[in-house]
Amino acid sequence: MKKNRPKYMQIIDAAVSVIAENGYHQAQVSRIAKQAGVADGTIYLYFKNKEDILISLFEEKMGSYIEKIEPVIAGKESAAEKLLLLIDSHFRMLSEDRDLAIVTQLELRQSNKELRLKINEVLKGYMKLIDEILLEGKQNGEFSRSLDIRLARQMIFGTIDETVTTWIMNEQKYELNTLSIPIHELLLNGCGAGTSGPSASQV
Amino acid sequence: MKKNRPKYMQIIDAAVSVIAENGYHQAQVSRIAKQAGVADGTIYLYFKNKEDILISLFEEKMGSYIEKIEPVIAGKESAAEKLLLLIDSHFRMLSEDRDLAIVTQLELRQSNKELRLKINEVLKGYMKLIDEILLEGKQNGEFSRSLDIRLARQMIFGTIDETVTTWIMNEQKYELNTLSIPIHELLLNGCGAGTSGPSASQV
Amino acid sequence: MKKNRPKYMQIIDAAVSVIAENGYHQAQVSRIAKQAGVADGTIYLYFKNKEDILISLFEEKMGSYIEKIEPVIAGKESAAEKLLLLIDSHFRMLSEDRDLAIVTQLELRQSNKELRLKINEVLKGYMKLIDEILLEGKQNGEFSRSLDIRLARQMIFGTIDETVTTWIMNEQKYELNTLSIPIHELLLNGCGAGTSGPSASQV
Amino acid sequence: MKKNRPKYMQIIDAAVSVIAENGYHQAQVSRIAKQAGVADGTIYLYFKNKEDILISLFEEKMGSYIEKIEPVIAGKESAAEKLLLLIDSHFRMLSEDRDLAIVTQLELRQSNKELRLKINEVLKGYMKLIDEILLEGKQNGEFSRSLDIRLARQMIFGTIDETVTTWIMNEQKYELNTLSIPIHELLLNGCGAGTSGPSASQV
DNA sequence: TATGAATGAGGGTTCATTCAT
DNA sequence: CATGAATGAACCCTCATTCAT
Incomplete structure (x- = not known):
């Protein structure tokens, strides 16, 4: 191999x-x-070719991250805690390797449609992870019963992604991880968690 | 001229x-x-050159959209209504011109950093519009007093953007505008609107 | 017309x-x-076209100069005096119109072969003028009997031209006309005038 | 390399x-x-680029010629002999490579100012060589004590250059090297050699 | 396995010239 | 006579990929 x-x-x-x-x-x-x-x-x-380097890069770095984070998340009890861990780990991974952050948030997006489709394949594992958290939250009553999982996932991923990109664009002038808890709170609210109990962020 | x-x-x-x-x-x-x-x-x-076509394209299409939507939004009474109008208009504009949607969501992002910086300049007007809605919502009690406007704006823009991109990636197989109300609800919740009254989406 | x-x-x-x-x-x-x-x-x-502007430019400026100088030279008695007048007038004309000097000595030489052939046509009148001076000098004993007129003409024109070009290249830092007499002496010597009497420059 | x-x-x-x-x-x-x-x-x-080909061309062909001719000239005893060798070698080099003659006399002069400035750099070595011959001739009494070296050099280079260009323009209808001796005689005279002894051309 | 010299397709831009008004 | 918007041909250079060693 x-x-x-x-x-x-x-x-x-x-x-x-x-x-x-x-x-x-x-x-x-x-x-x-x-x-x-x-x-x-x-x-x-x-x-195989230049594109293959970039795909492999994404697979190795993001793919391995997803594999690594999955069992850790599984260990948490509530969906809220899982979501916080997801956000915080995501921010931490990119904070710790700024080169990788620049490459994935800014540079790799300049690639052609094909490459980005393949990148999306890798991201599907991440989307699935988010979906599982959302489903669990719906089922155990943490989140609103009427929550549309696909839309909520787009909100979660879109918010995390936009937050990291803004941080990169601002030349990483602040600590990304300080945003984990407030972002978590925003997203929990979005998922309807705020209506039936204390904020999970306070857990 | x-x-x-x-x-x-x-x-x-x-x-x-x-x-x-x-x-x-x-x-x-x-x-x-x-x-x-x-x-x-x-x-x-x-x-001036090829890049200038692309910048002008974005300025004409998005810039003029922002200018057009601004007074319409100003006419709405509540921040929640304004947000719904923002989302729905955004979705409608891109639904009505699918070529433009593909260009702005996928293709233009492959451009070099310089071009993207200029695109961001145009988007700043949009970000400001979102910020104003959020500020109003905070001040009149629609949204949580503790809402961080910058983070909420990232959530709103990130969610809308991710939703449109996903729709494009799925080859526009569904009606984007059917998502306006549920996305609105998600985001309102995120902003803490659900805690103090009926959902503005029901208005 | x-x-x-x-x-x-x-x-x-x-x-x-x-x-x-x-x-x-x-x-x-x-x-x-x-x-x-x-x-x-x-x-x-x-x-007719761009080239025609340049040819006309050369014809008007140099052609008219040649026509103007011809009768003045004819008025001088000795070949040596005629040669001095030729050199001095040439230097004076280009000193007085530095734009023209730059154009004829440097810029027009970047033109293509065809244009330069046509420029040479205009210069033929000038060459003929030099030849006539040389012939007269040979016949009246001022210059060597064995003088090869064609070669002597190449020497005279080549020396004048190189002198002006060097002056232009040196950004016209000195007065071109101060060189008229020493150049004249060099060329007279070259033509064999120095062997049979006092330098014509002293006339 | x-x-x-x-x-x-x-x-x-x-x-x-x-x-x-x-x-x-x-x-x-x-x-x-x-x-x-x-x-x-x-x-x-x-x-590096197209211009670099042309500069290198000139450096290789003319630069190497200058380096090659220098020690040969140094071996000659009198300034007159050195001058003859210079003229004859110059004519021979260009006679033997007519393509090169066309390129250096006609085509390369169409290049832009920048390229011509670099060409002039290479030619400076040649000008220095001429100056050394002239200085030697002045010092050992072969040439006139009052000779202006800069002007004499312009005469020599201008005459040689004009002679070659005329030969090219006449499509090389005659043997350029047959002109070496008469041109030499003209230039020697110009330098004041004819006044104090037999022509060096007759040596 | 590893090398690196050689390959060759592909595109943004300029500017002399035309012609409808 | 005069205008100036429109035309469209023409070329240098980069860089992903190959293959003989």
């Missing part, structure tokens, strides 16, 4: 670094190769 | 149509010219 | 000024038209 | 040939590449 060889991750990390520093359109394959310390041709021993 | 000559809008409309059909990276100037029924060189009598 | 209409010279003068200021490749027809205070299309009522 | 790889000279030679045949403005990069037997992109592995 090529993915297990050291140069595989070496190239992906080089891609993140080069794209974050120079932007998507300045991230030539030769530049990534140089940063990774390999020859241009070597890239093609590990990746 | 060049903007008043008929070919100006003719070229912008051609750009929307060509980009929607072929994608951002396939939208060669010569293709846009052909679609507009003018010579390649004529483009440069009306626009 | 188009040449008698005021706009004809107006356009030529505008061309000299625009080319001197901005260089040959920046001298677009529209720029010349603007400088001349006429519409682009008007240029084509007076000139 | 890129200059040592065979394709470097291959491309330069192709450029000379293409420019000589089709003219400066018709010498597209793709045409030069084709003539050199390489792909368009390969040009850019050896040269």
Whole structure:
């Protein structure tokens, strides 16, 4: 399996670094190769083409994050707590790797439609995770019975995403994680949690 | 004023149509010219360069939308009603011009950072509009006193944007405007409106 | 006759000024038209095409100079005096119109082969003038009997031309006309005048 | 070093040939590449841009000529002999490579001011060589004590240059080298050599 | 496995010239 | 005579990918 060889991750990390520093359109394959310390041709021993580097980058970084976060979330008791953990972990992951944050929030979005469709495939796992939290919240009465899960998921993901993008655009001048609790409260309210008890944020 | 000559809008409309059909990276100037029924060189009598077409496109379509919607919203009495009108008009505008929806939600986001910064300038007017609604809602007690306007704005814009993008990605298989009221309800709840009275959506 | 209409010279003068200021490749027809205070299309009522402006420019400025200098030179008695007058007038003409000097010595030489062939046609009158001086000098014993007129002419024209070009390249930091007498002496020597009497420069 | 790889000279030679045949403005990069037997992109592995090909061409051909001729001239005893060698070598070099003659005398002069300034840099070495010959001739009494070196150099270079250009313009109908001795005699006279002894051309 | 020299397709923009008014 | 909006051909350069070593 090529993915297990050291140069595989070496190239992906080089891609993140080069794209974050120079932007998507300045991230030539030769530049990534140089940063990774390999020859241009070597890239093609590990990746089908340039697009494949970017997809793999997203899969490795986001895919592995989703896999990692899933069991941790499963350990929490209430949907509210799960949602808070989701938001906070999301913010923490991107705060801790600002290059990755720039790449996923700004640069990778300049890619063509095809690539973005494939990125969406990876995100589906994340959407499913959100849906499960919402479903649980509906079923155990934490959230409104009439909650439309698809719309609520768009609200949650859209809000998180817009929040991170704004933070990046403001050159990360503030601590992203300080927003976890207020954003959580907003979203809980949105889901109808505020009507039947104390805010879960206060838990 | 060049903007008043008929070919100006003719070229912008051609750009929307060509980009929607072929994608951002396939939208060669010569293709846009052909679609507009003018010579390649004529483009440069009306626009500084290719990027200028795209900026102008966004300014004309979104900028004029913002200007148009502003007084209509001002006519509404409550913040909740204003928010509903904002959402519903946003959805309606993009439903009525699906090419424009594709261009603004998917294609224009592939542009370089510079262009996107200029697009953000145009969007600032929209953000300000949202902020005003939120401020009004806070002041007249419709929304929670503790509402963080910046975060609430990110929630509102992020949710609307994500909802439209999902609709586009699903090839517009459903009516976007049917989502106006449920999205409105979600967002109102998020703003803390549900805690102190009947949902404004029911107004 | 188009040449008698005021706009004809107006356009030529505008061309000299625009080319001197901005260089040959920046001298677009529209720029010349603007400088001349006429519409682009008007240029084509007076000139066949852009090249025709440049040829006419050279014909008018250099051709008229040659016609003017010819009778003055004819009035001088010795070949040596005639040569001095030729050199000094040449330097004076270009000193007095530095724009023209820049255009003829530097900018017009960037034109294509065809244009330069036509310029050479105009210069033939000048070459003939030099040849006549040389022939007279040979016949009356001022110059060497063995002088090759063609080569001597190349020396004279080449020296004058190189001297003016060097002066232009040095940004006209010195008075070109101070070189008339020493250059004259060099060239007289070259023609074998120094062997049979006092320097003609001292006449 | 890129200059040592065979394709470097291959491309330069192709450029000379293409420019000589089709003219400066018709010498597209793709045409030069084709003539050199390489792909368009390969040009850019050896040269920064198109202008760089032309500068390099001049440096390689004229620069290397100047370096080569310098020690040979140093071996001659008198300034007169040195001058003859300079003229004759100059004529020989261009006679032996008529494409190069066309390119340097006619085509390269159509280039923009910037390129011509760089060409002048290369020529400065040549001017220095002429100056050294003149200085030596003045000091050892071969040339007139009152000789102005700068003006004499302009005469020498101007005469040689004009002679070659006339030869090119006449489509090389005669042997350029037959002019070496008579031109030499003209220039020696010009430098005041004829006044104090037998012509060095007769040596 | 690894290299890196070589490939070649593809597009934004300028500007001399025209022609309907 | 005069205008100036419209035309459209023409070209340099980049960079993802290949393949001989």
